[in-house]
Amino acid sequence: MIRVTSLRKTFFGLHGTVRALQGIDLDVREGEFCVLLGASGCGKTTTLRCVAGLERPEEGEIEIGGTLVSSPAKRIFVPTEKRDISMVFQSYAIWPHMDVFHNVAFPLTQGYRRVAKSQVAEKVRQALRLVRLDGLEDRPATDLSGGQQQRVAMARAMVTEPKILLMDEPLSNLDARLREQMRVELKKITKAIGVTTLYVTHDQAEALSLGDKVCVMDGGEILQVAPPNEVYAKPASLFVAQFVGEMNFVKGKVAGPTLIECPLGILPLPAPAGFFAPSAVTLAIRPEHVKLDSADGSSASLTGSITTKNYLGDTALLEVEVNGVSLLVKLPGDSAFSVGQKIAVTLPLDRWRVFPG
Numbered sequence: 001m002i003r004v005t006s007l008r009k010t011f012f013g014l015h016g017t018v019r020a021l022q023g024i025d026l027d028v029r030e031g032e033f034c035v036l037l038g039a040s041g042c043g044k045t046t047t048l049r050c051v052a053g054l055e056r057p058e059e060g061e062i063e064i065g066g067t068l069v070s071s072p073a074k075r076i077f078v079p080t081e082k083r084d085i086s087m088v089f090q091s092y093a094i095w096p097h098m099d100v101f102h103n104v105a106f107p108l109t110q111g112y113r114r115v116a117k118s119q120v121a122e123k124v125r126q127a128l129r130l131v132r133l134d135g136l137e138d139r140p141a142t143d144l145s146g147g148q149q150q151r152v153a154m155a156r157a158m159v160t161e162p163k164i165l166l167m168d169e170p171l172s173n174l175d176a177r178l179r180e181q182m183r184v185e186l187k188k189i190t191k192a193i194g195v196t197t198l199y200v201t202h203d204q205a206e207a208l209s210l211g212d213k214v215c216v217m218d219g220g221e222i223l224q225v226a227p228p229n230e231v232y233a234k235p236a237s238l239f240v241a242q243f244v245g246e247m248n249f250v251k252g253k254v255a256g257p258t259l260i261e262c263p264l265g266i267l268p269l270p271a272p273a274g275f276f277a278p279s280a281v282t283l284a285i286r287p288e289h290v291k292l293d294s295a296d297g298s299s300a301s302l303t304g305s306i307t308t309k310n311y312l313g314d315t316a317l318l319e320v321e322v323n324g325v326s327l328l329v330k331l332p333g334d335s336a337f338s339v340g341q342k343i344a345v346t347l348p349l350d351r352w353r354v355f356p357g
């Protein structure tokens with residue numbers, strides 16, 4: 001549905017040259033919810049704006065629904081209003097002087113997606129029902145809460161029944177609880193209408209929960225594209241491992257083809273491809289994969305002691321010191337362990353990831 005190949009975009013600003021996109025490749029299938037995830041400045045918005053036709057990339061191609069809409073080499077550039085897309089931004093950009101109805105009706109009464117007057121009311125009604133704002137048609141936009149304003153922006157984006165929805169951090173201005181509710185709803189809505197979505201966020205939890213597919217970006221490049229569970233379980237690089245979820249990192253070095261030496265001992269783990277003794281590596285393991293047992297009678301090879309305990313209701317976060325290494329451990333519910341206690345620590349070999357560097 002959206003295909004981006006070798007996309008490059010450079011900004012020549014007052015403060016010098018910024019290579020915002022350095023060869024982006026992206027493929028979003030019909031009906032798919034694809035998330036671009038990365039820290040501020042990595043090129044997410046620029047990618048979205050290129051797809052929207054709001055920026056002109058200097059290299060690469062963009063296809064939407066099988067039509068080439070951007071190709072500098074072939075001198076093709078289809079303007080925004082002729083691309084079958086809708087957009088939702090972080091700032092809701094709804095009209096303060098209009099009521100809810102007229103805000104949502106706006107794209108149906110102006111421009112390329114105008115429809116017959118007789119259809120407007122019904123389409124607006126459907127869009128408002130979709131975002132659960134039915135009944136608020138006459139409410140002035142300024143009398144709405146932040147969450148409701150964002151729903152109006154979504155209804156307006158969807159009222160034209162676009163094939164493609166582009167969203168740039170649309171939930172960032174909402175408070176934490178509302179953001180989580182809207183996340184669930186957003187996923188339901190986009191799936192219900194089957195719209196293809198390209199969604200930008202810097203929030204890794206949001207990316208994991210929303211995406212059918214997550215693209216992790218850094219420095220104008222995509223580092224990994226995979227379903228969220230795979231990005232979490234098998235981060236492709238140290239950067240992705242650091243960016244997505246909590247992770248324990250332990251420095252080590254390669255001691256043999258399948259031996260890594262680190263403060264926790266010599267572990268039978270494969271060295272990264274192309275890395276030989278004594279290359280430096282970083283071992284990584286998730287807090288929920290570290291296992292603890294009361295030390296007495298356990299055959300586990302490592303012993304540690306609990307240095308902190310943080311009870312969070314559904315989980316407990318503990319810090320455990322083992323051979324001078326501090327490990328974060330996540331246990332479901334409350335745990336019987338207490339600070340200062342000696343415990344046996346098990347680090348399952350199949351849970352470790354090994355990265356160069």
Ligand SMILES: Nc1ncnc2c1ncn2[C@@H]1O[C@H](COP(=O)(O)OP(=O)(O)O)[C@@H](O)[C@H]1O
Nearest residue numbers: 011013018020039040041042043044045046047
């Ligand atoms: N209009 C512009 N002029 C100059 N530099 C820009 C412009 N837009 C974006 N940039 C730069 O391009 C890089 C990528 O920006 P952006 O795509 O907005 O990142 P993100 O959305 O991931 O935070 C940043 O370094 C940003 O400062």
Ligand SMILES: [Mg+2]
Nearest residue numbers: 044045046168
């Ligand atoms: Mg941005």
